[in-house]
Amino acid sequence: MDRREFIKRSALAALAAAPAASLGSISNLFAEPVLSKNSYDLVAVKGGEPDSMFDKAIESLGGMKNYVKKGQTVVVKPNIGWDTSPERAANTNPKLVARIIQHCFNAGAKEVYVFDHTCDNWTKCYSNSGIEKAVKDAGGKIVSGASEGYYQKVDIKHGINLTDAKVHELILSSDVFINVPVLKSHGGGRITVGMKNLMGIVWDRGYWHRNDLHQCIADFASFKRPELTIVDAYNVMMRNGPRGVSVNDLSPMKSLLISQDIVAVDAAAAKIFGLEPDDVPYIRIADKMKIGTKDLTRLNINRIKM
């Protein structure tokens, strides 16, 4: 999808959202005119808290109602891969997850599901990351990703190395998919952000590792584009990722990125991390496969400092 189509699609989405907004069931918190500023390809925020930065970012995109319609089901996919506490920032910040869920409900979502196919023991990951509690408190439903029975086989038409995968049923059945990675260093992937986070919605990750990890990450990004990718770069794990050894591995970047273009958001995250997008092979490949763009100069970016 090129930029023109991207903008066209965003505008269409916004138009579609307008009647829903006019029903008046939505909170007045973000009651800006729907079409006013909704032409950003990417929003970058820094200097705030995870939740307040998200408020600003989604506001500048015209509010969550542009992405979630009344009565829709939403699946939010944070990174909950590790049995570590929120301070370690190996998992997505629970405050951010909670705030996203609140926005979804304010936009009229019927149900918001949250899950991850974790690396450590899933029950411990869910509880010790603080995400299980955050989700429940926000009214969302936390669901297991730890059993093959939840995963359905799909074809990846544009995949080169990865031509099929088993994907969690919630991704396939929900109306809206919101991807919420946390930016971290990663031994094999260089960094983990939006596209790498999608490894948590498939069952067999070993196949990816065996068959050129970077190509598979890019291949899978062509399967389903999340409606939004929201990058948590509040505390960024600069080394020893993705699990980390201690809080000393973190740098307090206090940043947040949001975009519909998963490649662009990964490219921007690479920059924040101190890398060039081309340093990360899967960003380079995904750009080449035209899944999105790594060229940030072509994008209309809203930069917000708090």
Added chain:
Amino acid sequence: MMKLSSLKKFRVAVSVLFFLLFAALFLDYSNFISPKYTNYITYLQFIPSLLKFLNLFSLTAAGFIFILLLTVLFGRVYCSSVCPLGILQDIISLVSRKLHKKKYYSLTKEYTLLKYLFLVLAVISILSGSLIIINLLDPYSNFGRIFTQLFKPLVLAINNVLVYALAKFNIYWLYPQEIKAANILLTLFPLLFLSLVFWLAYKHGRLFCNTVCPVGTLLGLLSRISLFKVEIEKDNCISCKLCERVCKSGCIDKENKSVDVSRCVSCFNCFQVCPTEGIKYKLNFKPQKKNKKAAIFDIEKREFISSVAVFFIGILGSAYAQKKIVGKKASKFPVFKKNPVSPPGSLSIKNFKDSCTACHLCISSCPSRVLQPSFLEYGFTGMLQPAMDYRTGFCNFECLICSQVCPSGAILPIGLEKKKTLQIGKAKFLKENCIVFTEKTDCGACAEHCPTKAVTMVPYGDVKSPEVKDEFCIGCGACEYACPTVPYKAIYVEGNAVHLTAKKKEEKQMKEKINYQEDFPF
């Protein structure tokens, strides 16, 4: 004073309570029962407590002393009310009696030679430091294995059926549970054992406890000198034989009006049926001598011995049936481990082998399913004792559960900080099998999962390859579990015969001060 006939009700209540507790303990699949309480439940189990005591010489492991005292006072109440395998047998005989209305017990032959043979073997087993015999015979551990290996998968399967049924309605509060067994053949042991016990209990009440079980035999010897003994009051007895008919131990001799106290499990069934107070719990300081020869009654000695033989031959047979799995040659170099990895807290493989009764409570409680019954990893004498199996899972960095639940002291309690540097094994890198070297593509699954960053990715041409630093490795097996190569792993954990302490990786704080008013880098 409590009426004699109500003693049975009391016994049944206590038995039911213990049975439910043990069933819950071994079937609990979500660590619902806090490991803190597990040791209270298992405290009285004779063999684990004895081994723990021999290990620690501590009162925290004096449960078996309490049982010995109890036996000296009241006879084998352990067998009737505390031993979960004993209670399981009572349930089986109850079913048998319900199905066959006219089923009565009668005096059974005592297999003196056989029972003392098992006892002597068990004692030799403990003294020689190899627990294989005691582990095969210990009633509590057999109960644990039957529940963990046979019944728990059933419970998990039922759970999973429910989960998928509920998921159809978008209800997600129940979660599927993976049924993981490293070696399905190892379920043969508990299966054979359960068959033996089931058959004996179904046909002959407590014959197992009075012939095979070394704890039963030992407590039987002791109960000869117990203060309270079940005895027939010859003056009151009207020879109605009701007591003999309900005696599941088959130890009441109606002809001689005597009770073989050593085989009596103090179930008190006889008190309840006696119409005349002809059978009583009597304070009697005189030890009971070995009773006179009684005639052989309802079972054929040959039949019994052959069934026991079948059980042990079956075990040996299954040992030979096991072979190394050979897969496709995708990764070329087979992994041969010199040592298995014993669980954290077991100090050393030797200590573990010397104290573990293979009750499988740790296996049942392990949330990562990394603990699995071993086959020949510890050698033949360590068969069924749990080992870390990194094909089924890896040891959770933040988890201490196995060390908290172990009733025999084979896995000793450790603190979380200690555990995080406790080196139970070391990762070994087999470059020849690694994706990075065979395919020249990135992978990093091992380093990704490593909680201590003993495994890191270092530049190798355009890609990054794993590098292992032994001194930081704790042997948790996350790397081995995550390694995607098949059939052989490119990284695996070699067990430490004696557990060591790893170094902790200390690194300086990353950038602390950041100017948030600075422009974005794009």
